Amino acid sequence: MTDEFAVEMQDVVKRFTTPEGGILAAVNHVTMQIRDGEFFSLLGPSGCGKTTSLRMIAGFELPTEGKILIHGKDVSQIAPFQRPVNTVFQQYALFPHMTVEQNIGFGLEMKGVSKVERSARVSEALEMVRLPGMEMRKPKQLSGGQQQRIALARALVNKPEVLLLDEPLGALDLKLRKEMQLELKSLQREVGITFIYVTHDQEEALTMSDRIAVMSKGVALQVDKPEAIYERPATKFVADFIGETNFLDGVVRGQTGSTVEVDLPGTGTVYIESSRTFANGQQTTVAVRPEKMTLNREISGGNSLTGRVEEVIYIGTDTHYGVRFAGSHKARVREQNVTQGQKALASIGDEAIVSFTRTSPRLLTE
Amino acid sequence: MTQKPNSLFVRISALLVYVFLYAPIIGLMLFSFNASRTNIFFGGFITQFGPLQMEGSTVVQSPCGPFHWFCELNKNAEVRQAAENTLTIAFVASISATIIGTFAAIALQRYNFRLKAFSQLALYIPIVIPEIVMGIGILVLFSQIFTILSGLTGARFSMGLPTVIVSHIAFCIPFVTLVVQARLQGFDKSYEEAAMDLGANELTTFWRVTFPMILPGVLSGALLAFTLSLDDFVITFFTTGPGSTTLPIYVYGLLRRIITPQVNALSTIWILIVFTAVLLLQWTENRKA
Numbered sequence: 001m002t003d004e005f006a007v008e009m010q011d012v013v014k015r016f017t018t019p020e021g022g023i024l025a026a027v028n029h030v031t032m033q034i035r036d037g038e039f040f041s042l043l044g045p046s047g048c049g050k051t052t053s054l055r056m057i058a059g060f061e062l063p064t065e066g067k068i069l070i071h072g073k074d075v076s077q078i079a080p081f082q083r084p085v086n087t088v089f090q091q092y093a094l095f096p097h098m099t100v101e102q103n104i105g106f107g108l109e110m111k112g113v114s115k116v117e118r119s120a121r122v123s124e125a126l127e128m129v130r131l132p133g134m135e136m137r138k139p140k141q142l143s144g145g146q147q148q149r150i151a152l153a154r155a156l157v158n159k160p161e162v163l164l165l166d167e168p169l170g171a172l173d174l175k176l177r178k179e180m181q182l183e184l185k186s187l188q189r190e191v192g193i194t195f196i197y198v199t200h201d202q203e204e205a206l207t208m209s210d211r212i213a214v215m216s217k218g219v220a221l222q223v224d225k226p227e228a229i230y231e232r233p234a235t236k237f238v239a240d241f242i243g244e245t246n247f248l249d250g251v252v253r254g255q256t257g258s259t260v261e262v263d264l265p266g267t268g269t270v271y272i273e274s275s276r277t278f279a280n281g282q283q284t285t286v287a288v289r290p291e292k293m294t295l296n297r298e299i300s301g302g303n304s305l306t307g308r309v310e311e312v313i314y315i316g317t318d319t320h321y322g323v324r325f326a327g328s329h330k331a332r333v334r335e336q337n338v339t340q341g342q343k344a345l346a347s348i349g350d351e352a353i354v355s356f357t358r359t360s361p362r363l364l365t366e
Numbered sequence: 367m368t369q370k371p372n373s374l375f376v377r378i379s380a381l382l383v384y385v386f387l388y389a390p391i392i393g394l395m396l397f398s399f400n401a402s403r404t405n406i407f408f409g410g411f412i413t414q415f416g417p418l419q420m421e422g423s424t425v426v427q428s429p430c431g432p433f434h435w436f437c438e439l440n441k442n443a444e445v446r447q448a449a450e451n452t453l454t455i456a457f458v459a460s461i462s463a464t465i466i467g468t469f470a471a472i473a474l475q476r477y478n479f480r481l482k483a484f485s486q487l488a489l490y491i492p493i494v495i496p497e498i499v500m501g502i503g504i505l506v507l508f509s510q511i512f513t514i515l516s517g518l519t520g521a522r523f524s525m526g527l528p529t530v531i532v533s534h535i536a537f538c539i540p541f542v543t544l545v546v547q548a549r550l551q552g553f554d555k556s557y558e559e560a561a562m563d564l565g566a567n568e569l570t571t572f573w574r575v576t577f578p579m580i581l582p583g584v585l586s587g588a589l590l591a592f593t594l595s596l597d598d599f600v601i602t603f604f605t606t607g608p609g610s611t612t613l614p615i616y617v618y619g620l621l622r623r624i625i626t627p628q629v630n631a632l633s634t635i636w637i638l639i640v641f642t643a644v645l646l647l648q649w650t651e652n653r654k655a
Binding site: 059060079081086087091093097107110111155158 | 566574575
């Protein structure tokens with residue numbers, strides 16, 4: 001066991017009995033290593049097992065199978081109050097009958113820290129979350145954003161080995177959320193504590209994380225850096241969940257070195273660069289991001305497919321074009337509106353050529 | 367969403383409801399200042415201190431003035447004993463029932479166990495069972511227990527304060543449980559998780575977080591139990607014994623003999639106590655919000 005990992009989940013399974021008497025594996029054989037000092041996000045739709053994973057690390061749920069290690073120490077079966085982690089809850093769970101000072105000082109009090117030191121560390125923590133002098137307030141007297149910061153201070157004041165955050169920004173409005181994202185990130189860099197952050201918001205995960213684990217149906221599909229997750233999604237689910245992706249189903253017709261020839265039935269043939277080896281006749285999906293496609297009037301280099309414009313949506317920074325091809329394929333192309341008063345490249349009903357390079361798509365098989 | 371009632375019919379019927387509810391109570395309270403020895407006739411209010419001319423040629427000394435009947439009451443040793451009994455029973459029974467009922471509510475709310483649904487139902491049935499049935503049942507239970515105990519020890523047991531207290535605790539528990547459970551219904555488990563996350567064990571979590579947060583519910587349960595115990599007649603009637611007469615039992619006994627405004631004076635004090643308890647109850651209920 002090395003200490004470079006703050007948290008390790010080793011083949012963890014969590015099964016629940018549903019009210020109907022069935023058995024549900026909320027977390028199904030998950031193995032991942034979270035490095036010391038890292039901002040790590042668990043990302044996925046609701047019910048994917050991200051919150052259950054976090055709750056197992058906190059100790060609110062015990063794994064049915066497998067082990068959880070914190071800095072090399074097996075904590076799988078020990079109580080939450082014996083673990084070197086602290087949690088920021090989704091609804092903050094600030095104790096309503098205590099003042100801000102009592103809330104933040106609660107963890108220190110439990111550790112037996114003296115009253116004098118406690119009050120010094122509480123005001124230090126308030127300073128850190130930029131709410132100095134709030135000691136005597138009650139949680140009810142604070143705004144949502146302030147409560148969020150107090151919850152953060154209450155957890156961080158204990159200097160945990162790992163800080164767990166369960167969708168802490170979910171209840172805030174968009175503008176405040178964006179502000180808090182950046183603030184959380186810089187705070188994490190400042191204190192150097194490992195953060196494990198649960199979210200269903202892909203943009204939030206991309207903005208803040210050093211690494212992201214994309215989860216679905218209790219399984220960790222891909223664990224990687226944000227760029228890698230976006231640029232090289234491992235599965236269709238990841239490609240679809242993170243950002244927007246066009247999926248063009250086809251069949252492999254041949255491979256020369258790293259160039260794969262894919263037939264999109266009825267639409268055309270494309271050539272894609274891939275490091276993987278494909279068999280002739282293999283089913284595959286060509287996944288291309290809308291911004292990596294361009295709309296042209298003439299065939300240019302790379303791959304070009306001819307279709308008809310079905311939809312034109314202007315969203316300010318970009319214009320989106322929905323194009324239908326001869327086969328059953330559809331694609332959405334994103335063109336940036338770079339110049340002032342730029343005219344639409346095509347209108348509904350126009351014939352258009354959609355182009356993309358050989359390196360931009362990913363060939364996905366699952 | 368509140369709007370003024372504009373129908374005269376609605377206004378009058380509402381007024382009548384309150385008249386029927388409060389006229390007897392107010393009348394009863396006024397009669398406790400009655401310058402007559404029976405509370406069937408109203409002989410006017412007592413206005414002067416010192417010698418007091420009652421109906422006929424009777425003259426009584428009234429150093430307390432208008433509060434003549436209250437002073438007479440205070441001199442009455444039986445009343446004082448009954449009041450003491452009533453308050454002792456109400457305090458012991460409501461505190462015990464609150465402790466037991468609160469833990470029952472937590473168990474029913476928090477844990478899954480066999481026969482949970484049955485336990486829940488069995489707790490509420492005594493609320494709807496006619497009180498007289500409960501009273502007779504408790505009487506039979508106690509006399510059976512006493513027969514067995516006498517057979518074993520040779521000592522004699524009889525009904526008294528302990529039996530009244532035990533039966534009051536029993537009938538108060540379901541009410542406390544009901545009230546506390548309602549409070550727990552909206553209790554977010556993440557507060558307890560947060561406390562444990564911050565290093566508090568189960569016991570500390572209960573005393574520092576759970577209990578203070580459900581305290582308003584516990585208090586209103588306790589006050590409800592207190593007022594229920596204070597004015598209980600039926601169950602007390604079956605479980606009381608010599609020396610453990612409570613106020614309701616005593617007043618019932620008085621009414622069978624003579625009716626003097628002392629009864630009214632007693633009722634007035636009593637109403638004020640219950641009224642205060644209800645106000646407190648309202649106040650704790652409001653604090654929940």
